[in-house]
Amino acid sequence: MQESQLIQAARRGDVHAFNELVLCYQDTAFTVAYRILGHPDSAADAAQEAFIAAFQKLHQFRGEHFKSWLMRIVTNACYDELRRQRRQPATSLDDLHETQPADGSTLHSHEESPEQHAQRAELQAAIQECLDALPDDQRVVAVLSDVEEHAYHEIAAITGWPVGTVKSRLSRARGRLRDCLRAVRELLPAEYRLKDE
Amino acid sequence: MSGLHSPLSERDLELLCAYLDGELAEPDRGALEQRLAREESLRAALDDLRATQQLLRGLPRLKAPRSFALDPAVYGRRVARWRRTPAFENAFQLAGALGAAASLLLVVVGLLMAGTGGNRTAAPLAPTASPALEIALQPTGETLAPSAPTPTASPETLWAATISAQATIPAETPTPPGSPPPEIALEAAAEFAAPEMDEGPAMLGAEAPAGAAAPPPTPEADEFVPGIMAAAPDGAPGEAVEESQFRDAAQEPFPSSAQEKLEAEPTPTKEPAQSGEVMDNALPGDNTEAESLAAATQAEQRAAPSGDDQTGTALTLAGLAALVASVVLYLAGRRRARRA
Numbered sequence: 001m002q003e004s005q006l007i008q009a010a011r012r013g014d015v016h017a018f019n020e021l022v023l024c025y026q027d028t029a030f031t032v033a034y035r036i037l038g039h040p041d042s043a044a045d046a047a048q049e050a051f052i053a054a055f056q057k058l059h060q061f062r063g064e065h066f067k068s069w070l071m072r073i074v075t076n077a078c079y080d081e082l083r084r085q086r087r088q089p090a091t092s093l094d095d096l097h098e099t100q101p102a103d104g105s106t107l108h109s110h111e112e113s114p115e116q117h118a119q120r121a122e123l124q125a126a127i128q129e130c131l132d133a134l135p136d137d138q139r140v141v142a143v144l145s146d147v148e149e150h151a152y153h154e155i156a157a158i159t160g161w162p163v164g165t166v167k168s169r170l171s172r173a174r175g176r177l178r179d180c181l182r183a184v185r186e187l188l189p190a191e192y193r194l195k196d197e
Numbered sequence: 198m199s200g201l202h203s204p205l206s207e208r209d210l211e212l213l214c215a216y217l218d219g220e221l222a223e224p225d226r227g228a229l230e231q232r233l234a235r236e237e238s239l240r241a242a243l244d245d246l247r248a249t250q251q252l253l254r255g256l257p258r259l260k261a262p263r264s265f266a267l268d269p270a271v272y273g274r275r276v277a278r279w280r281r282t283p284a285f286e287n288a289f290q291l292a293g294a295l296g297a298a299a300s301l302l303l304v305v306v307g308l309l310m311a312g313t314g315g316n317r318t319a320a321p322l323a324p325t326a327s328p329a330l331e332i333a334l335q336p337t338g339e340t341l342a343p344s345a346p347t348p349t350a351s352p353e354t355l356w357a358a359t360i361s362a363q364a365t366i367p368a369e370t371p372t373p374p375g376s377p378p379p380e381i382a383l384e385a386a387a388e389f390a391a392p393e394m395d396e397g398p399a400m401l402g403a404e405a406p407a408g409a410a411a412p413p414p415t416p417e418a419d420e421f422v423p424g425i426m427a428a429a430p431d432g433a434p435g436e437a438v439e440e441s442q443f444r445d446a447a448q449e450p451f452p453s454s455a456q457e458k459l460e461a462e463p464t465p466t467k468e469p470a471q472s473g474e475v476m477d478n479a480l481p482g483d484n485t486e487a488e489s490l491a492a493a494t495q496a497e498q499r500a501a502p503s504g505d506d507q508t509g510t511a512l513t514l515a516g517l518a519a520l521v522a523s524v525v526l527y528l529a530g531r532r533r534a535r536r537a
Contacts, residue, residue: 015273170214171207171211174249181252
């Protein structure tokens with residue numbers, strides 16, 4: 001069944017049809033939530049809330065790009081989670097020992113050595129730390145543009161910001177990321193070494 | 198910030214990012230490419246931004262730690278039952294809001310109609326200005342004013358009023374010591390009603406202002422002062438009345454023809470009876486009867502509300518009932534929407 005047919009069926013209350021859509025987009029939703037929130041459990045909660053909200057608000061979907069519409073709900077769920085975390089700041093012992101549980105870097109291919117695998121995991125952790133250091137709005141736009149590769153007008157539709165705002169926030173985010181990654185340049189592969197040092 | 202490590206301005210950084218993403222329009226794009234060809238630092242900054250972007254794009258796509266599929270037992274049945282129509286839950290709220298607005302309008306219209314009817318019945322109950330002139334002025338103000346614009350009052354009616362006044366005062370009721378004599382009472386009534394009584398037969402009930410000068414009391418006229426004063430204006434229909442007729446009428450026993458006419462026609466809204474009533478009430482001697490008659494009339498008006506009153510009350514009650522129903526409908530819709 002095509003995506004539009006699944007959407008129509010889900011709008012009529014067919015949960016099974018909606019769950020087909022969930023299976024298509026749950027990895028994307030979780031990735032975006034994790035890059036924005038920086039924590040796997042929070043990201044899973046935000047993604048789950050986003051899918052529930054999407055099902056309940058499906059009658060408001062007017063036929064635009066479904067992925068962009070879903071990403072908007074995921075982004076809003078992440079903002080809600082960030083606000084909740086600021087209201088109730090709490091750090092568990094699990095958080096302190098948790099380094100990269102959701103990053104996929106724990107599964108390494110047979111083609112890379114353990115040293116290469118460790119270096120790659122460390123690089124990804126460094127990039128995520130640089131992302132976490134950004135202000136919320138800049139982090140959201142950086143994830144949507146450079147991780148999910150959305151165009152400016154799509155980001156504007158997802159976030160509800162004007163395209164000019166998207167441009168300026170993205171340029172500031174990239175400038176900060178560049179400066180942050182200079183600090184971990186020894187972790188970077190040779191082809192990614194920043195030249196302006 | 199990037200400015201600490203390179204002289205790149207915010208504007209150049211934004212241009213380079215847009216150029217990197219292919220989002221730079223042609224005039225700016227051409228200008229930036231010319232600068233890139235000239236400025237090595239700008240090229241280095243572009244390379245740094247490109248490397249940063251590639252690092253981010255090189256991040257692996259994560260796999261969801263669990264399935265986010267919804268449980269059909271929790272979400273399926275309830276949603277499938279009533280969410281088939283988009284914005285179904287909003288229809289309740291919209292209907293409730295519109296109904297509440299219409300109900301409020303109905304209540305306001307009903308209250309306005311009831312208020313208008315109440316004013317109509319309350320108008321005759323308005324007190325007169327001065328307690329001292331209350332006896333003389335109250336009936337005059339009520340009945341002379343409406344009769345002023347209708348100069349069709351028949352001479353017979355005025356006639357009967359004149360006879361009634363004449364017959365009552367000298368014969369039966371002694372003037373109370375504190376009350377003004379009949380001439381003064383009538384003059385005061387005439388002054389009070391003067392702005393409303395321009396000319397014509399309506400002026401017959403009072404002393405002629407232009408004139409004037411009532412004729413000096415003669416021996417014949419002494420006996421008939423009220424009647425003569427009532428008939429004083431020159432050219433008025435009452436002029437034709439002769440003094441002998443006054444004398445005859447004065448010698449008749451009290452239930453005069455005017456009084457009989459009044460009793461025969463008890464309806465207070467009829468013009469001739471009102472005229473007779475005016476003259477009777479204008480005289481202090483017949484005070485109690487006039488007051489009782491007025492009180493009875495007012496009590497009738499109080500006891501029988503007008504049609505507007507009833508309609509207004511009904512509209513108000515219906516509006517209130519509809520308002521309650523609309524609020525209940527709105528709350529039900531809101532509850533459904535929240536449940537959704």
